[in-house]
Amino acid sequence: MLMTETGEPRWLDEDEQAAWLALTSVFLTLPGALDAQLQSDSGMSFYEYMVLSMLSHAPEETLRLRDLAALTNGSLSRASQVATRLENRGWLKRWPDPADGRTTLASLSEAGRESLVKAAPGHVETVRQLVLDPLTKAQVRQLRDVSLRIRKAVEPGDRPIFGAHGS
Secondary structure, three states: OOEOOOOOEOOOOHHHHHHHHHHHHHHHHHHHHHHHHHHHHHOOOHHHHHHHHHHHHOHHHEEEHHHHHHHOOOOHHHHHHHHHHHHHOOOEEEEEEOOEEEEEEEEEOHHHHHHHHHHHHHHHHHHHHHHHOOOOHHHHHHHHHHHHHHHHHHOOOOOOOOOOOOO
8 A cells, every 4th residue: 555755545635535436426326227228128238238249349249258258347257157148048159269179259149239239229328328418529538538547557458448449
């Protein structure tokens, strides 16, 4: 833990405390709101939507399961459990990687693509209403930059972030 010269912890000042509490409020409320909209409109969770979305952005709509877990910030176990649910719905296919039998590949199925395409408009509208519309264009760019800086501090590795540079 970093300390001041006097050996005291580096306590948050009033502005820092307000910023931190505002950010934690977003952490606690936004995922539930996104999840509720997707469950209501499409019968899928936000995490399931992100799994399908990451596959849709991948080359040939296929990823190693461990890479899919990393991209969705989930454990391999969680990604595997969700993949099983999605596979049972016919939205995803899994098979051993022919190049490495210890690795499982996951691919978006046609039905999964259709479900994602159906879910996307409502999800995007919710993202707009809750996150983007309250902000100016400049604030949206600042939100991106601030989020990427925080992400890099939390996870300094070179793990790709879909959409980090407008893709």
